[in-house]
Amino acid sequence: MARGHEVTHYPWVLLGRQIGRLNPDSRHPLGIGQSCPGPASSLQIVRLIADAGGGGSDPSPRYSRTPDTPRTGRLVRVHRLTGFDMPALQSLIRTIPDHPKPGIQFRDITTLLRDPEGLRRSIDDISDRHRDQDIDLVVGIEARGFIFGTAIAYKLGVGFVPMRKPGKLPGETIGRDFDLEYGSDRIEMHVGAVTAGQRVLLVDDLIATGGTAEAAILLLKEVGAKVVESAFVVALPDLGGIERLEKVGSPVHWLCEFSGE
Ligand code: AMP
Numbered sequence: 001m002a003r004g005h006e007v008t009h010y011p012w013v014l015l016g017r018q019i020g021r022l023n024p025d026s027r028h029p030l031g032i033g034q035s036c037p038g039p040a041s042s043l044q045i046v047r048l049i050a051d052a053g054g055g056g057s058d059p060s061p062r063y064s065r066t067p068d069t070p071r072t073g074r075l076v077r078v079h080r081l082t083g084f085d086m087p088a089l090q091s092l093i094r095t096i097p098d099h100p101k102p103g104i105q106f107r108d109i110t111t112l113l114r115d116p117e118g119l120r121r122s123i124d125d126i127s128d129r130h131r132d133q134d135i136d137l138v139v140g141i142e143a144r145g146f147i148f149g150t151a152i153a154y155k156l157g158v159g160f161v162p163m164r165k166p167g168k169l170p171g172e173t174i175g176r177d178f179d180l181e182y183g184s185d186r187i188e189m190h191v192g193a194v195t196a197g198q199r200v201l202l203v204d205d206l207i208a209t210g211g212t213a214e215a216a217i218l219l220l221k222e223v224g225a226k227v228v229e230s231a232f233v234v235a236l237p238d239l240g241g242i243e244r245l246e247k248v249g250s251p252v253h254w255l256c257e258f259s260g261e
Contacts, residue, residue, distance in 0.1 A: 085255075085256075086255075086256045086257070089112070089118065089121075089122070089233075089255055089256040090256050090258070092111055092112040092115050092118040093107050093108065093109055093111060093112050093234060093256070094107075094108040094110070094111040095107060095108070095258075096108050105258070107206055107234050107236075107258060109144060109205050109206070109233060109234065112233070113147065122148065122233055122255060123148065123151045123152060123155060124155070125255060126148070126152050126203070126231050126233075126253070126255070127151075127152050127155035127156055129231070129253060130152070130156060130201050130228070130229065130231070131156065133199070133201070133228050133229070134199055134228075135156055135158055135199055135200070135201045135228060136158060136159075136198040136199045136200065137153075137158055137159050137160070137161055137194060137198055137199075137200050137201070137225075138150075138152050138153035138156065138158060138159070138160050138161070138200070138201045138202075138203055139160075139161045139162075139163055139189070139194065139200050139201070139202050139203070139216065139220065140160060140161075140162055140163065140202075140203045140204070141163045141187065141202070141203070141204040141212055141213065141216055142162065142163065142164045142165050142168070142187070144204065144205035144206070145163070145203050145204035145205060146160075146162055147205070148203050148204075148205060148233060149203035149204075152201070152203055152231070156201075161189060161190075161193045161194055162189070163187050163188070163189050163216050163219070164187065164188055164189070165185070165186070165187065165188070166186045166187075166188055168188070169188055169189070169190055171190045171191065172190065172191045173188040173189060173190055173191060174188065174189065174191055174219065174222070174223070175187060175188035175189075175219065176215045176216075176218055176219040176222070177215070178211045178212065178214065178215035179211060180211065181209075185211075185212070186215075187212065187215050187216055187219065189219065194220060194223050194225045195223065195224070195225070196223060196224025196225065197224060197225070197226070198225045198226070199225075199226050199228050200220055200225045200226065200227050200228060201227075201228055201229055201230075201231060202216055202217060202220070202227055202229070202230040202231070202250070203230075203231050203232075204230075204232055205232065205233050205234060206232055206233065206234040206235070206236070207230075207232045207234075207235050207236065207241040207242065207245070207252070207254065208236045208239045208241055209239045209240060209241050209244070210239075210240065210241025210242065210243075210244035210245050211241075211244075213230055213232075213241065213245055213250075214241075214244050214245060214248055217230065217245065217248050217249075217250050218248060221248075227249075227250045228251075229250065229251045229252070229253055230245055230250045230251070230252050230253070231252075231253045231254070232252070232253070232254040232255070233254070233255050233256070234254065234255070234256055234257065234258065235252075235254035235256075235257040235258075236257065236258055236259075237257050237259060238259055238260060242254075
């Protein structure tokens, strides 16, 4: 039977009134439509969960996520959505070639943000994953990490701390420099914004080389915080960022990935 906690393990399966809107004929990439009005009956919910791979006995669930398996043998876990979910989410992210400079495939999440279901499901999925991790604070990296991070903090019932580019924060700051392909950059946060022993979830829209997130993690460690996990909507795994964060001891979680760059 579909008990509540089973349902919540499959965050792309919707609950309550929203599940009544799941529409198999929908042209929406996430399978959502407006033409199935009204709340679903419990039988419909069981069927929808089974169809969506949420049934406990289905050996090959369409919507399943990878279990928390070790990736490298270290005490680090990597977790991401697989199968049906990833192309659906990918299709909501626009690619702009040669932005901001030639050769870069810019993964534009504004098209995901403007899609109500894509936005809600991205936030819900990341929040659901971290609900039982005793997170004290969400730290978001400027600027797109603020968008996802604030919503995730709200859902987790915790506060949000912005990690910003130099000179932006009004109060006293601490910061960390990091190298870019050409030159260097720096991120800063307010002194006292994160304190020793706090359990932090780090959030950004995308991980590429991992330089930005690594600097954020090292800064958080410097003040004695515990970075429970780093969460991203998009990963570009071929650029090595995931391994880079593993090396500084942060498990990584991402929702979808683009390879070959
Ligand atoms: P990195 O430090 O190399 O992991 O870069 C991560 C930061 O740069 C994130 O804040 C992203 O928003 C941004 N970024 C890097 N590469 C891309 C890309 N191909 N498309 C969109 N944003 C990117």
